Amino acid sequence: MKSLYRKLLVRLHPYKTLHFDYLMRMRTSLAGESMLHEGNIYALDYACRHLPDEGAVLEIGSFAGMSANVISWLLRQHHKERPFYTCDPWIYDGYHDHIKADDPNYMAHFEGSQNITREEYTDFIRESFIRNTSLFSRDLLPHAIQLHAQDFFKAWGKNTPQTDVFGRKAPTGGPLSLVYIDGDHSYDAARQDVEKSLEWLVPGGFLLLDDSADFWQYGSALLAKEMRRWKNVSLVMKNPNYLYQKI
Numbered sequence: 001m002k003s004l005y006r007k008l009l010v011r012l013h014p015y016k017t018l019h020f021d022y023l024m025r026m027r028t029s030l031a032g033e034s035m036l037h038e039g040n041i042y043a044l045d046y047a048c049r050h051l052p053d054e055g056a057v058l059e060i061g062s063f064a065g066m067s068a069n070v071i072s073w074l075l076r077q078h079h080k081e082r083p084f085y086t087c088d089p090w091i092y093d094g095y096h097d098h099i100k101a102d103d104p105n106y107m108a109h110f111e112g113s114q115n116i117t118r119e120e121y122t123d124f125i126r127e128s129f130i131r132n133t134s135l136f137s138r139d140l141l142p143h144a145i146q147l148h149a150q151d152f153f154k155a156w157g158k159n160t161p162q163t164d165v166f167g168r169k170a171p172t173g174g175p176l177s178l179v180y181i182d183g184d185h186s187y188d189a190a191r192q193d194v195e196k197s198l199e200w201l202v203p204g205g206f207l208l209l210d211d212s213a214d215f216w217q218y219g220s221a222l223l224a225k226e227m228r229r230w231k232n233v234s235l236v237m238k239n240p241n242y243l244y245q246k247i
Contacts, residue, residue, distance in 0.1 A: 015037075015038070015039035015042070015239045015240050016039065016042045016239055017038040017039060017041060017042050018041050018042050018045055022073065023041065023070060023073065026069060026070075026073075026136055027066065027070075030064055030065065030066050030069070030128075030132050031063070031064040031066075031125070031128055032063045032064045032065075032066040033066060035063065035066065036066050036067050036070065037210070037213075037240075037241060039239040039240055039241060040067070040180075040208065040210065040239075040241060041070055041074075042239055043208050043236075043237060043239050043241065043243040044067075044070060044071060044074055044178075044180065044208060045074050045078075046236070046237070046243070047178050047206035047208065047236075047243065048071070048074040048075055048077075048078045048080055048178070049078050050204075050206075051078075051080050051082070051177045051178060051205075051206070052177045052202050052203070052204040052205055054175055054177065054202060055082065055174075055175040055176045055177030055178070055201070055202045055205055056082055056083035056084065056085060056174060056175070056176055056177065057071060057075065057082050057083070057084045057085070057176070057177060057178045057179075058084075058085045058086070058087070058176055058178070058179045058180070058197070059071060059084075059085070059086040059087075059142070059179075059180045059182065060086075060087055060088075060149045060152075060179065060180065060181045060182060060183040060193055060197075061087075061088055061149075061181070061182035061183035061184075061210075062086045062087070062088035062129055062144060063088070063125060063129070064125050064128040064129050064132055065128065065129040065130075065132035065133045065136075065137075066132075067180060067182060068084075068086050068129070068133055068137060068142055068144070069132060069133060069136040069137050071084065071142075071178075071180065072084060072133070072136070072137035072139075072140045072141075072142065073136070073137070075140055076139060076140055081140055082177060083143070084140055084141075084142040084143065085142060085143045085144075085145065085152075085170070085172075086142045086143070086144045086145070087144075087145045087146075087147050087148070087149055087152040088129075088144070088146065088147075088183075089146060089147060089148045090122045090123075090125060090126040090129075090146060091122060092110070092118045092121055092122045092125075094106070094107070094110075094111055094118075095111065126146070126165065129144065129165070130144075130165055130166065134166075141166065142164075143162070143164045143168065143170035144164050144165045144166070145162045145164055145165075145170065146165055147162070148183075149183050149184075149189075149192070149193050149196070150192060150193075150196070153196040153199075153200075155172050156172045156173055156200065157173070158172075158173075159171070159172055159173035160172055174200075175200060175201070175202045175205075176197065176200040176201050176202070176205060177201070177202055177204075177205045177206070178205060178206045178207075178208075179197040179201060179205075179206070179207050179208070180208045180210070181193045181194065181197065181207065181208065181209050181210060181220075182210035182211070185210075185211045185218040185219060185220040186218070186219045186220075187219025187220070187222055187223055188219070189219075190209065190218075190219055190220040190223050191219075191223050194207065194209065194223065194227070198232060198233070198246060201246045202246070203246055203247065204245060204246065205245070205246045206236070206243060206244070206245050206246075207233070207243070207244045207245075207246070208241065208242070208243045208244075209223070209224050209227075209241060209242050209243075209244070210241055211241065212224035212241045212242045213238070213240035213241050213242075214238070214240065215240070224241075224242035227242070227244060231247070232246060232247055233245065233246055233247060234247055
Protein backbone atom coordinates (compact mmCIF):
# COMPACT_ATOMS: atom_id res chain seq x y z
CA MET A 1 0.00 0.00 0.00
CA LYS A 2 2.84 2.36 0.92
CA SER A 3 4.69 1.65 -2.33
CA LEU A 4 1.52 2.32 -4.36
CA TYR A 5 1.08 5.66 -2.60
CA ARG A 6 4.70 6.56 -3.31
CA LYS A 7 4.32 5.65 -7.00
CA LEU A 8 1.19 7.80 -7.19
CA LEU A 9 3.05 10.76 -5.67
CA VAL A 10 5.86 10.35 -8.20
CA ARG A 11 3.37 10.37 -11.09
CA LEU A 12 1.61 13.45 -9.76
CA HIS A 13 4.78 15.23 -8.66
CA PRO A 14 7.72 14.09 -10.83
CA TYR A 15 11.21 15.00 -9.71
CA LYS A 16 14.80 14.71 -10.86
CA THR A 17 17.25 12.46 -9.07
CA LEU A 18 20.80 11.16 -9.40
CA HIS A 19 22.00 7.57 -9.41
CA PHE A 20 25.41 6.77 -7.99
CA ASP A 21 26.37 3.24 -6.97
CA TYR A 22 28.08 4.60 -3.85
CA LEU A 23 25.02 6.49 -2.64
CA MET A 24 22.64 3.65 -3.47
CA ARG A 25 24.64 1.13 -1.46
CA MET A 26 25.37 3.54 1.37
CA ARG A 27 21.71 4.55 1.72
CA THR A 28 20.50 0.95 1.94
CA SER A 29 23.07 0.32 4.69
CA LEU A 30 21.79 2.94 7.12
CA ALA A 31 18.72 3.62 9.23
CA GLY A 32 16.53 6.38 7.86
CA GLU A 33 16.90 5.53 4.16
CA SER A 34 13.22 6.20 3.50
CA MET A 35 13.42 9.57 5.28
CA LEU A 36 15.69 11.14 2.64
CA HIS A 37 13.71 11.98 -0.48
CA GLU A 38 15.66 11.16 -3.64
CA GLY A 39 14.87 14.60 -5.02
CA ASN A 40 16.84 16.14 -2.16
CA ILE A 41 20.00 14.44 -3.43
CA TYR A 42 19.60 16.16 -6.79
CA ALA A 43 18.98 19.53 -5.10
CA LEU A 44 21.92 19.10 -2.71
CA ASP A 45 24.16 18.11 -5.60
CA TYR A 46 23.18 21.29 -7.45
CA ALA A 47 23.87 23.41 -4.36
CA CYS A 48 27.23 21.76 -3.69
CA ARG A 49 28.33 22.24 -7.30
CA HIS A 50 27.42 25.95 -7.18
CA LEU A 51 28.49 26.87 -3.65
CA PRO A 52 29.71 30.43 -3.11
CA ASP A 53 33.43 30.86 -2.48
CA GLU A 54 33.03 31.18 1.28
CA GLY A 55 30.90 29.82 4.06
CA ALA A 56 30.46 26.64 6.08
CA VAL A 57 27.74 24.04 5.46
CA LEU A 58 25.04 23.31 8.06
CA GLU A 59 22.50 20.52 8.41
CA ILE A 60 19.66 21.02 10.90
CA GLY A 61 18.29 17.62 11.97
CA SER A 62 20.54 14.60 11.59
CA PHE A 63 18.82 11.44 12.89
CA ALA A 64 21.19 8.53 12.11
CA GLY A 65 23.43 10.35 9.63
CA MET A 66 21.90 9.51 6.25
CA SER A 67 21.74 13.03 4.81
CA ALA A 68 24.96 14.09 6.55
CA ASN A 69 26.78 11.29 4.73
CA VAL A 70 25.23 12.34 1.42
CA ILE A 71 26.24 15.98 1.91
CA SER A 72 29.76 15.03 2.96
CA TRP A 73 30.16 12.81 -0.13
CA LEU A 74 28.82 15.49 -2.49
CA LEU A 75 31.14 18.13 -1.04
CA ARG A 76 34.10 15.83 -1.59
CA GLN A 77 32.95 14.90 -5.09
CA HIS A 78 32.82 18.57 -6.09
CA HIS A 79 36.04 19.47 -4.24
CA LYS A 80 34.17 21.82 -1.89
CA GLU A 81 35.60 20.58 1.39
CA ARG A 82 34.09 23.30 3.57
CA PRO A 83 33.67 23.24 7.34
CA PHE A 84 30.60 21.08 7.86
CA TYR A 85 28.28 21.27 10.89
CA THR A 86 25.18 19.38 11.94
CA CYS A 87 22.89 19.94 14.90
CA ASP A 88 20.29 17.69 16.46
CA PRO A 89 19.08 17.41 20.06
CA TRP A 90 18.34 13.69 19.57
CA ILE A 91 15.08 13.92 21.49
CA TYR A 92 12.37 11.54 20.37
CA ASP A 93 8.86 12.76 19.58
CA GLY A 94 6.28 10.00 19.26
CA TYR A 95 3.65 9.85 16.55
CA HIS A 96 0.82 10.28 19.07
CA ASP A 97 2.34 12.58 21.69
CA HIS A 98 -0.30 15.21 20.97
CA ILE A 99 -3.09 12.88 22.10
CA LYS A 100 -1.25 10.73 24.66
CA ALA A 101 0.70 13.36 26.55
CA ASP A 102 -1.18 12.42 29.74
CA ASP A 103 -0.09 8.78 29.52
CA PRO A 104 3.27 8.58 31.37
CA ASN A 105 3.86 5.01 30.21
CA TYR A 106 3.45 5.95 26.55
CA MET A 107 5.58 9.08 26.95
CA ALA A 108 8.38 7.09 28.59
CA HIS A 109 8.59 4.39 25.94
CA PHE A 110 9.24 4.05 22.25
CA GLU A 111 5.84 4.07 20.51
CA GLY A 112 4.13 2.34 23.40
CA SER A 113 6.69 -0.45 23.67
CA GLN A 114 7.11 -1.85 27.15
CA ASN A 115 10.75 -2.87 26.78
CA ILE A 116 12.36 0.05 24.88
CA THR A 117 12.48 3.44 26.55
CA ARG A 118 12.70 6.68 24.61
CA GLU A 119 16.06 7.35 26.18
CA GLU A 120 17.38 4.00 24.94
CA TYR A 121 16.04 4.67 21.46
CA THR A 122 17.50 8.16 21.17
CA ASP A 123 20.85 6.91 22.49
CA PHE A 124 20.73 4.22 19.80
CA ILE A 125 20.05 6.76 17.04
CA ARG A 126 22.80 9.09 18.27
CA GLU A 127 25.28 6.22 18.49
CA SER A 128 24.19 5.13 15.00
CA PHE A 129 24.93 8.63 13.71
CA ILE A 130 28.42 8.51 15.23
CA ARG A 131 29.13 5.05 13.82
CA ASN A 132 27.69 5.79 10.37
CA THR A 133 29.45 9.11 9.81
CA SER A 134 32.71 7.80 11.27
CA LEU A 135 32.81 5.32 8.40
CA PHE A 136 31.20 7.06 5.43
CA SER A 137 32.23 10.65 6.20
CA ARG A 138 35.60 10.18 7.87
CA ASP A 139 37.30 12.26 5.14
CA LEU A 140 34.98 15.19 5.90
CA LEU A 141 33.56 14.40 9.32
CA PRO A 142 30.97 16.97 10.37
CA HIS A 143 31.10 18.81 13.65
CA ALA A 144 27.89 17.28 15.02
CA ILE A 145 26.53 19.42 17.86
CA GLN A 146 23.84 18.01 20.14
CA LEU A 147 21.65 21.10 20.37
CA HIS A 148 18.28 22.36 19.17
CA ALA A 149 18.71 24.59 16.15
CA GLN A 150 17.90 27.79 18.02
CA ASP A 151 20.46 26.99 20.73
CA PHE A 152 22.97 26.17 18.01
CA PHE A 153 22.40 29.57 16.39
CA LYS A 154 22.79 31.31 19.75
CA ALA A 155 26.20 29.69 20.15
CA TRP A 156 27.02 30.45 16.50
CA GLY A 157 26.16 34.10 16.95
CA LYS A 158 28.39 34.41 20.01
CA ASN A 159 31.27 32.41 18.49
CA THR A 160 30.99 30.04 21.44
CA PRO A 161 33.08 26.88 20.86
CA GLN A 162 31.19 23.61 21.26
CA THR A 163 32.23 20.02 21.86
CA ASP A 164 30.85 17.78 19.13
CA VAL A 165 29.62 14.20 19.58
CA PHE A 166 33.07 12.92 18.59
CA GLY A 167 34.65 14.78 21.51
CA ARG A 168 36.30 17.43 19.32
CA LYS A 169 36.31 21.16 20.01
CA ALA A 170 34.33 22.93 17.31
CA PRO A 171 34.75 26.65 16.61
CA THR A 172 31.51 28.41 15.71
CA GLY A 173 30.48 31.58 13.91
CA GLY A 174 30.93 33.04 10.48
CA PRO A 175 29.18 32.84 7.13
CA LEU A 176 27.25 29.86 5.78
CA SER A 177 27.04 28.78 2.15
CA LEU A 178 24.45 25.97 2.39
CA VAL A 179 21.84 25.06 4.99
CA TYR A 180 19.76 21.90 4.80
CA ILE A 181 16.78 22.24 7.14
CA ASP A 182 15.30 18.93 8.27
CA GLY A 183 14.35 19.59 11.87
CA ASP A 184 10.97 20.40 13.37
CA HIS A 185 8.51 20.70 10.45
CA SER A 186 5.97 22.86 12.29
CA TYR A 187 5.48 26.31 10.78
CA ASP A 188 6.90 28.31 13.68
CA ALA A 189 9.98 26.13 14.15
CA ALA A 190 10.71 25.93 10.43
CA ARG A 191 10.35 29.70 10.08
CA GLN A 192 12.76 30.28 12.95
CA ASP A 193 15.27 27.91 11.35
CA VAL A 194 14.92 29.62 7.97
CA GLU A 195 15.21 33.15 9.35
CA LYS A 196 18.26 32.33 11.44
CA SER A 197 19.87 30.54 8.51
CA LEU A 198 19.32 33.53 6.24
CA GLU A 199 21.06 35.78 8.75
CA TRP A 200 24.27 33.82 8.16
CA LEU A 201 23.90 32.72 4.54
CA VAL A 202 26.13 34.63 2.16
CA PRO A 203 24.60 36.09 -1.03
CA GLY A 204 24.35 33.19 -3.45
CA GLY A 205 24.12 30.69 -0.59
CA PHE A 206 21.53 27.91 -0.70
CA LEU A 207 18.74 26.77 1.61
CA LEU A 208 16.96 23.43 1.11
CA LEU A 209 13.79 22.98 3.16
CA ASP A 210 12.89 19.32 3.64
CA ASP A 211 9.26 18.15 3.67
CA SER A 212 8.22 21.33 1.88
CA ALA A 213 6.71 19.72 -1.23
CA ASP A 214 3.29 20.98 -2.24
CA PHE A 215 1.60 17.68 -1.41
CA TRP A 216 2.61 17.77 2.27
CA GLN A 217 0.51 19.33 5.03
CA TYR A 218 3.45 20.28 7.23
CA GLY A 219 4.07 23.84 8.36
CA SER A 220 7.36 23.69 6.45
CA ALA A 221 5.38 23.20 3.21
CA LEU A 222 3.24 26.25 3.94
CA LEU A 223 6.35 28.27 4.73
CA ALA A 224 8.09 27.21 1.51
CA LYS A 225 5.18 28.53 -0.55
CA GLU A 226 5.21 31.83 1.36
CA MET A 227 8.92 32.22 0.72
CA ARG A 228 8.23 32.58 -3.00
CA ARG A 229 7.05 36.11 -2.16
CA TRP A 230 10.08 37.00 -0.05
CA LYS A 231 12.43 39.59 -1.54
CA ASN A 232 15.68 38.16 -0.16
CA VAL A 233 15.49 34.67 -1.72
CA SER A 234 15.01 33.24 -5.18
CA LEU A 235 13.48 29.84 -5.95
CA VAL A 236 16.01 27.56 -7.65
CA MET A 237 13.87 24.44 -7.94
CA LYS A 238 11.00 22.38 -6.53
CA ASN A 239 12.17 18.79 -6.67
CA PRO A 240 9.65 18.32 -5.09
CA ASN A 241 11.03 20.07 -1.96
CA TYR A 242 11.99 23.73 -2.26
CA LEU A 243 15.57 24.84 -2.86
CA TYR A 244 16.13 28.59 -2.44
CA GLN A 245 19.13 30.83 -3.04
CA LYS A 246 19.79 33.99 -1.06
CA ILE A 247 19.83 37.13 -3.17
